[in-house]
Amino acid sequence: GENVEQHPSTLSVQEGDSAVIKCTYSDSASNYFPWYKQELGKGPQLIIDIRSNVGEKKDQRIAVTLNKTAKHFSLHITETQPEDSAVYFCAAIGGTSYGKLTFGQGTILTVHP
Amino acid sequence: DGGITQSPKYLFRKEGQNVTLSCEQNLNHDAMYWYRQDPGQGLRLIYYSQIVNDFQKGDIAEGYSVSREKKESFPLTVTSAQKNPTAFYLCASSRLAGGVKNTEAFFGQGTRLTVV
Numbered sequence: 001g002e003n004v005e006q007h008p009s010t011l012s013v014q015e016g017d018s019a020v021i022k023c024t025y026s027d028s029a030s031n032y033f034p035w036y037k038q039e040l041g042k043g044p045q046l047i048i049d050i051r052s053n054v055g056e057k058k059d060q061r062i063a064v065t066l067n068k069t070a071k072h073f074s075l076h077i078t079e080t081q082p083e084d085s086a087v088y089f090c091a092a093i094g095g096t097s098y099g100k101l102t103f104g105q106g107t108i109l110t111v112h113p
Numbered sequence: 114d115g116g117i118t119q120s121p122k123y124l125f126r127k128e129g130q131n132v133t134l135s136c137e138q139n140l141n142h143d144a145m146y147w148y149r150q151d152p153g154q155g156l157r158l159i160y161y162s163q164i165v166n167d168f169q170k171g172d173i174a175e176g177y178s179v180s181r182e183k184k185e186s187f188p189l190t191v192t193s194a195q196k197n198p199t200a201f202y203l204c205a206s207s208r209l210a211g212g213v214k215n216t217e218a219f220f221g222q223g224t225r226l227t228v229v
Contacts, residue, residue, distance in 0.1 A: 001172075034217065043223050044203070099163065099209050100158060101146075
């Protein structure tokens with residue numbers, strides 16, 4: 001089955017700096033890669049996703065890049081703000097997994113004012 | 114408002130008891146999922162269902178059971194066979210129809226289960 005590795009496990013930045021979180025996946029047939037933000041005591045919320053036929057996607061301060069050859073994808077947050085502080089999860093759906101997400105271990109992002 | 118609702122938010126269970134966690138969605142989604150979240154770990158799949166009256170085991174199904182009698186509902190029972198049930202449980206749903214196999218999964222707000 002699919003295996004997703006996420007790094008770093010914690011990330012601390014100053015307000016206004018950029019933050020980058022990286023994930024690798026194992027199943028070359030995986031075709032959907034969402035990123036979720038989870039605030040304390042709440043369920044994860046989708047912030048951006050990318051499909052395997054696209055190399056990059058951007059939504060305001062958030063961007064995701066996908067390298068299918070290397071089987072890795074990354075989340076980029078620019079001009080970070082204190083409200084960006086949360087746990088971020090990457091995920092992937094394998095080629096035969098029809099809707100089932102495999103999650104990375106999560107990154108605790110702290111943005112200091 | 115469309116969404117996915119989990120209840121209760123907090124649940125306490127005595128050892129040896131079965132408990133059932135509720136999950137309801139009004140998004141008309143075909144698929145529903147149960148995930149378990151432990152501190153410092155990602156979400157792990159317990160069970161999933163792609164259609165009414167059908168469900169499959171995920172990666173950590175032992176000690177859990179589910180049913181899918183209605184499209185809107187996917188309750189999870191944590192049985193006494195689950196040796197370490199204290200965790201945060203998350204229900205999710207997604208649309209699988211229309212030729213798009215993998216789409217956004219919407220999550221509920223979770224149920225925190227504690228064994229006392």
